[in-house]
Each structure stands twice: as C-alpha cells, then as structure tokens.
Amino acid sequence: MHRYILKRLLMLIPVLLGVSLTVFALLYFSPGDVVDSIVAQGGVYSEEDAAQLREEFGLNKPFFIQYLSYIKGIVLHFDFGTSYLTKRSVTAEILDRFPTTVLLAVLGIGIAFAIGVPAGILSATRQYSMFDNIVTPISLLGVSMPGFWFGLMLIILFSVKLEWLPASGFYGPKYWILPALTIGFSAAAFIMRMTRSSMLEVIRQDYIRTARAKGQSERIIITKHALKNALIPIITSTGLQFGFMLGGSILAESVFAISGLGKLILDGIKARNYPVVQGGILFIAFVFSFVNLLVDVIYAYADPQIKSQYVRKRRRDK
Amino acid sequence: MRKGNGEKRKDGLWTDAAKRFRKNKLAMAGLVMLAILILCALFANYIAPFHYDEQNLPAAFESPSLRHLMGTDNLGRDIFSRIIYGTRTSLSIALVAVLVATLAGGLMGAVAAFYGGVLDNVIMRFLDVFLAIPSTLLAIAIAAVLGPGVTNTVLAITIGQLPGLARIVRATVLSIKGEEYIRAARSIGAGNMRIIGLHILPNAMAPIIVQATLYVASAILSISSLSFIGLGIQPPTPEWGSMLSAGRAYIRDYWFIVAFPGLAIMATIFAFNLIGDGLRDALDPRLKN
Numbered sequence: 001m002h003r004y005i006l007k008r009l010l011m012l013i014p015v016l017l018g019v020s021l022t023v024f025a026l027l028y029f030s031p032g033d034v035v036d037s038i039v040a041q042g043g044v045y046s047e048e049d050a051a052q053l054r055e056e057f058g059l060n061k062p063f064f065i066q067y068l069s070y071i072k073g074i075v076l077h078f079d080f081g082t083s084y085l086t087k088r089s090v091t092a093e094i095l096d097r098f099p100t101t102v103l104l105a106v107l108g109i110g111i112a113f114a115i116g117v118p119a120g121i122l123s124a125t126r127q128y129s130m131f132d133n134i135v136t137p138i139s140l141l142g143v144s145m146p147g148f149w150f151g152l153m154l155i156i157l158f159s160v161k162l163e164w165l166p167a168s169g170f171y172g173p174k175y176w177i178l179p180a181l182t183i184g185f186s187a188a189a190f191i192m193r194m195t196r197s198s199m200l201e202v203i204r205q206d207y208i209r210t211a212r213a214k215g216q217s218e219r220i221i222i223t224k225h226a227l228k229n230a231l232i233p234i235i236t237s238t239g240l241q242f243g244f245m246l247g248g249s250i251l252a253e254s255v256f257a258i259s260g261l262g263k264l265i266l267d268g269i270k271a272r273n274y275p276v277v278q279g280g281i282l283f284i285a286f287v288f289s290f291v292n293l294l295v296d297v298i299y300a301y302a303d304p305q306i307k308s309q310y311v312r313k314r315r316r317d318k
Numbered sequence: 319m320r321k322g323n324g325e326k327r328k329d330g331l332w333t334d335a336a337k338r339f340r341k342n343k344l345a346m347a348g349l350v351m352l353a354i355l356i357l358c359a360l361f362a363n364y365i366a367p368f369h370y371d372e373q374n375l376p377a378a379f380e381s382p383s384l385r386h387l388m389g390t391d392n393l394g395r396d397i398f399s400r401i402i403y404g405t406r407t408s409l410s411i412a413l414v415a416v417l418v419a420t421l422a423g424g425l426m427g428a429v430a431a432f433y434g435g436v437l438d439n440v441i442m443r444f445l446d447v448f449l450a451i452p453s454t455l456l457a458i459a460i461a462a463v464l465g466p467g468v469t470n471t472v473l474a475i476t477i478g479q480l481p482g483l484a485r486i487v488r489a490t491v492l493s494i495k496g497e498e499y500i501r502a503a504r505s506i507g508a509g510n511m512r513i514i515g516l517h518i519l520p521n522a523m524a525p526i527i528v529q530a531t532l533y534v535a536s537a538i539l540s541i542s543s544l545s546f547i548g549l550g551i552q553p554p555t556p557e558w559g560s561m562l563s564a565g566r567a568y569i570r571d572y573w574f575i576v577a578f579p580g581l582a583i584m585a586t587i588f589a590f591n592l593i594g595d596g597l598r599d600a601l602d603p604r605l606k607n
Contacts, residue, residue, distance in 0.1 A: 018447030030463035144588035149580030269462040
C-alpha cells in the first residue's frame, strides 16, 4: 500500500510540471502584462519607467529562461515568485488565503455530506415513496442551479429581507453560514443522487436478499450490508466535490467578498499579476490531485477487493 | 427475447430507446423545455416585446408588471426580453463548444484507446495535465488569457471540457475494443478503418451522446460563470451571467433584476440534465429494472 501511495505521489511530479509549463506559457503569450495595467492605472508615465519596470520584473528575458528560473525557485527554495503588486512572496500570499478556502470547503462538504448521504439512503430504501418523489426532483434542480445565483438569492432572503445574516466577509460563524450553504447545497444534491443510485443498485443484489431471508433487521441490512457496499461511488463524489470546493469556490468567494484562494487568483488575473495566478493555479492543481489520490487510498480501505490489488499478492485467499 | 420465427424483426437500439424515452415523463418534460428554449432562441425578435438593448431611463427599476413581465433593469431595459435574447447566446455557445469538444476530445480519446501503447500514453499524460486543474478554473484561466468575447468564450469552454470528454470516449472505446464481436470482426480480416467505422463508432455512440448532453448543461453553467466574473460575454450582448453580474449592485432594493436571469440559467441546465438522464436510462436498459 505504501509503495502504491509513493508511486502515485511521484507520478504527481510530471503532471505538476506540465501544469506549470502550460500555465506559464498561457500567461506568457497572452497580450499585455502587469506593466501595461500599471500604466493604465496611471502608476507609471514615461516609456523609460515602463521599460525599467519590465527589466526589474524580468519580463524581457526569453521564455525558457523565465520559465527555468521560475521552476528553479520553486524546487530549490519553495519560492513561487513575488507578487508584482504587494511585493510579498506568492507563497506567503497563498498560505495566507488558503485556511479561509479550506474552512469554507470543509463547512461546505460537511453540509453536503450531512444532507446528501441520508437523503440518498432514504430515497433509495423508499423508492417511489412520497419522500423519494419530492427529494429526487429537488436534487436534480439542485445540481442544475448555478451556485453563485443561489448565493445571491440567499443574500436577498437572509441578509436583505430578514436581516439575519451578514452578506459579505468571513469573520466568524455567523458569516460562514451563507457561503457554506451556497457551495454545500448543489454538492449535497450531487452526493444525494450518487448515494441514491448506488444504494439502489446494491439493494437489488442477492446478498441483501439473503440477509433479509435469514431474518436480519432492516436497519442492519441497510447500514451494514447495503451502505458498506454502496460506499465507493459516495466516496468518489464527495472527494470530487471537495476537490472542486478547494479549487473552484471562486464564484462563491466573489459573491460573498471572501478573501480566499479563488479571489486571490481572480484579482491576480484582473491586475495581470501573473506570479500570483501561476502560483495559485499550480497550488490548486497540487491540492486537487492530492485529494484525488486521497480518495483512491480511501477506496482501498473501503473495499478489500481493491486493496488486494495493491498489497502484493502475498495472501490472496478470500 | 421474442420467440417469433424471424418474421417480426426486433427493434434496433435507437427505435427501442426512443420508445423508452417517450415513456419517461421527466425526460419528455425536459425535451419540451428545450423545444421552448430553442424557439425562443430562433424567434427572439418576434417573441420578445422589446429589443434587448432598448433603454428607457425613466422606466428604470420597474417591478414586474403586465407590460414588463420580469421588470426593468437599471437602464430601463425589459428584463424578460433580454432573457429571451439571452437563450441565443447561451445555447449557441454551449452547443458549439460541446460539439467541438466532443469531436476533438472524442478523436483523441478514441485514437488513444484504439491504438494504445505509446500513443495512448502520450495523449493521456498530456490530458492529465489539464485534468489536474478543476474545469471551471481552467476555463477562467483560458478566458483570462484570451480576453472576453464570444469566440474566446467558446474556446475557453471547449478547452475546459475537452479533457473530460476525451477520457470518457477513451474508456468507452476501450471497453468496446475488448468485446468479442470486435475480435470476431478481426478474425474475418476486417481492417482498422472498417472496425472503427462499422463496429466501434456505432456502439460508442450511445454513451457519448448521453455524456455530451450532460456536458451541454455544464457548459451553460460555465458560460454564465465566466460572464458573471466579467471574463465571458460583454454587455450589451444579452447574457444571463452578465445580467446577474450587472444586477448585483442593486440586489438590496430590486430582487427581480437578479432573480430571473438565474432562473433562466437553472431552467436551461435542468432541461439538459433531464434529457441526459432520460437518454441514459433509455439507451442503457440495464440501469432501469
């Protein structure tokens, strides 16, 4: 198992190198640079000043020189460059923002899991019941709803009309509720659909009929026999959603004015502050791939069949 | 299996699937919704009571009424008309983007699966790089580099969706490649082209169509997300996401400015999800009991 994890971690290196090269190339060849936007904002007036700034930022060196020095900085000093605007290191900027994004994602996935899994189990075990007939269409609406719009609607209801909760910022539990609901709701719908279809498939299996035949209580059949076997798709969808939340809460962060990682990248894009954008995307790619790896590892613990593929064939007696 | 003596021919996959699809109420509802949306897109200039860019400042921020079904925005433009015109933008961009992504991604995935070996490795490792970035973020990054506008948005969405579609097509072709009828075809001397065109493609079609439909739904979401953060379609082109982003400033007093464009996005995505789910159930009878 350890060997497998190690191998997967090593396989991340070429992928991340590829991501860095792609992002670097994309931004390098895009029209305009940070100096243009500083000029546009009236920060620099003369051509010489602009040229000097480019020199200072190393923007007039050839592509591969720039890229290699970028990679060298990351590998040797864990240095992702310096933000053009704040003059702080990108690593520090990212690490400043990351806890906020993680907190938001954890809250969001917590809500999603707490609603999605029980709702999915209930509607699968009571297929075509009233509960199922109400919840299943709602879940389809939930996955169809743009999260950022749901956030705006929550603001209208809870901040503007009822004045219960703040509409922006991220300073305490009161501020967390609406953003967490915003990203949690559609994820809950997604997890619910996965749980439902996975449970439905398992419930029809012979071993469930066997358990019923031997007189096992329905509760234990559902929790011990069915849920355990239906777990893999549930883990996948939860992991996938968590990965998206860690890297893709850009819109929720923008709606609620939360200074998380997504907003950092978005602001960086707008100001052409490319070191921040590169570092941010690279960091998110790392986190995203890492969460995927984690999901694969959890699989092995949830499913002995999968584990046996990795634990080398010493004992494969079933 | 019908017991008949060969007189009554069994329906083919597609006829059979169409029958099952027609019986599925939710899927048919989705199809009706999509038909309405397409009509709105095609005949926007006849259906919409106002032109999308017709400003009437004295009539700004009017609440929904018979004259303005969904109210008016900060420039006094009729929101209902803008939403109708918006179907054009969203549907055309989403359909073109998914079509291109399916063709290009499908080709990459199919080639990788069919030929395997080094080619497979090269293509898939290349796609892994893009799959390591969440697709929304990828589309945002590409849109940021290309700049706003319709063509660039199409491109950003296409690139954002291509890797996922390629992976799906690869998995589909890979599973078909292992089937016995492919081996049978090979054993009677069929060439690669014949096997791909006559045996693999028709059999891979069903799952790919299902996925492509669901990808249209996610493309609609991406378009509005990009426009919402200011990277996609620019005003005055009517687009639901940019309507939301322009209306955000007035959210305290005028709920209808942001409520209706979002409902339009949701209804469109909902329609494609219903159809996609319906197609999946219809084309893969094993899933339904």
